[in-house]
Amino acid sequence: MRPEPAGGVSEGLNGLVTALQANYCSVALEGPGPGGAGQLLCTRRTRLAKSGQSICVGDRVRVEGIDWPAGRAAVAAVHPRSSLLERPAVANVSRIVVVVALAEPVADPLQLSRFLITAEASGTPVLPVLSKADLLPATAVADWCRRLQGWGYAPLAVAATTGQGLEALRQELQQPGITVICGPSGVGKSSLLNALLPALDLRVAAVSGRLQRGRHTTRHVELFGLAPGALVADTPGFNRPRLPRDPAALGALFPEVLAALARQGPCRFSDCLHQGEPDCSVGTAWERWPLYRQCLDDLQQDLERAPAPSSDPAGLRRRGGRLEPLLAARYRRSSRRSQRQQEEREDRGPGQS
Numbered sequence: 001m002r003p004e005p006a007g008g009v010s011e012g013l014n015g016l017v018t019a020l021q022a023n024y025c026s027v028a029l030e031g032p033g034p035g036g037a038g039q040l041l042c043t044r045r046t047r048l049a050k051s052g053q054s055i056c057v058g059d060r061v062r063v064e065g066i067d068w069p070a071g072r073a074a075v076a077a078v079h080p081r082s083s084l085l086e087r088p089a090v091a092n093v094s095r096i097v098v099v100v101a102l103a104e105p106v107a108d109p110l111q112l113s114r115f116l117i118t119a120e121a122s123g124t125p126v127l128p129v130l131s132k133a134d135l136l137p138a139t140a141v142a143d144w145c146r147r148l149q150g151w152g153y154a155p156l157a158v159a160a161t162t163g164q165g166l167e168a169l170r171q172e173l174q175q176p177g178i179t180v181i182c183g184p185s186g187v188g189k190s191s192l193l194n195a196l197l198p199a200l201d202l203r204v205a206a207v208s209g210r211l212q213r214g215r216h217t218t219r220h221v222e223l224f225g226l227a228p229g230a231l232v233a234d235t236p237g238f239n240r241p242r243l244p245r246d247p248a249a250l251g252a253l254f255p256e257v258l259a260a261l262a263r264q265g266p267c268r269f270s271d272c273l274h275q276g277e278p279d280c281s282v283g284t285a286w287e288r289w290p291l292y293r294q295c296l297d298d299l300q301q302d303l304e305r306a307p308a309p310s311s312d313p314a315g316l317r318r319r320g321g322r323l324e325p326l327l328a329a330r331y332r333r334s335s336r337r338s339q340r341q342q343e344e345r346e347d348r349g350p351g352q353s
Contacts, residue, residue: 012063012066013030013031013062014030014061015028017055018222018231019223020057023043025044025057025075026041026042027039027040027042027061034068040063040066040071040073043074045064045074048075048078053078055078056090056091057091057221057233060078061076061079062076062078062079064076084122085118088182090180090233092177093122093180094124094125094177094179096122096126096179097172098129099181099188100131102131104135104186105187110291110294111184113291115183115241116253117295118242118243121249121253127172128155130155131158131188133159141157151254152256152258152259153255160194163195170226173230174230181193182235197226221233221234221235222234243295243299245303247273247299247300247303248273250292251282256288263281273296274292
């Protein structure tokens with residue numbers, strides 16, 4: 001390690017952002033500092049803010065101006081990311097665990113699908129976890145597992161109170177890298193982490209009996225070490241994940257769609273949205289097709305409410321309040337106004353204005 005300059009302020013070191021709160025972030029250094037210090041509370045350099053560079057939990061960063069006695073420093077640079085989960089915002093994710101409760105609150109297939117879509121959009125492996133499995137009969141739990149297997153996943157059924165499935169979940173989370181645990185409020189994410197790491201003692205709360213909604217107990221994203229090289233991110237719960245902006249990209253986030261295309265080959269039309277178009281290789285005979293249509297409708301409605309047409313995805317246009325694929329330029333008919341202007345230019349002849 002480089003010698004510490006006078007005054008207790010040292011030169012830059014690399015570290016990992018483990019938590020964000022307000023305008024500060026906690027950074028775990030890659031190597032211990034003087035006196036064994038390994039964690040610093042950091043602000044962000046002004047030049048990062050001016051350049052629009054964001055800092056997320058999971059980012060590898062360069063910190064400078066370290067004040068060892070105070071445990072303070074400033075983030076001067078963010079290293080390139082291998083992946084980014086937008087909500088919750090976590091960088092360099094290795095896998096995503098989507099937790100949904102089978103009871104209290106009752107599992108909602110549409111809500112679960114939206115979480116799975118968000119996870120799939122990050123391009124990292126996804127593991128659905130069915131929590132509170134002890135509150136349903138074993139046959140009902142098995143039915144849910146078979147259902148998700150039909151969606152293209154290998155789910156785990158777990159129960160924090162009885163320990164069911166916890167060892168299998170622990171083995172998944174002990175793999176090297178950053179695992180993000182996400183899901184709706186009240187599904188037991190913090191309870192599962194408490195069962196795996198009792199020393200954490202994370203705050204938990206009961207589900208509202210009248211509304212059957214979870215209460216937010218986790219307020220920010222934070223990384224915890226589960227094994228050497230294995231970090232787990234506990235995240236705040238939210239109930240309506242965002243959908244991707246491009247309707248054409250939605251189908252690729254459903255494993256059933258990818259499997260059908262792999263079996264049947266591509267659709268007849270390259271811009272097929274898998275809504276029953278002629279010679280669509282995906283078809284409509286799959287369980288989540290109504291959920292896919294609902295997500296597609298929600299996405300189109302969101303785009304129609306967008307303030308500026310420039311925010312529309314490339315290759316789509318609005319007609320009758322709906323978005324539809326835009327024909328290639330060579331197939332489009334010129335408008336009457338364009339035709340009239342072209343005729344007037346030809347009548348005037350060259351060199352006339």
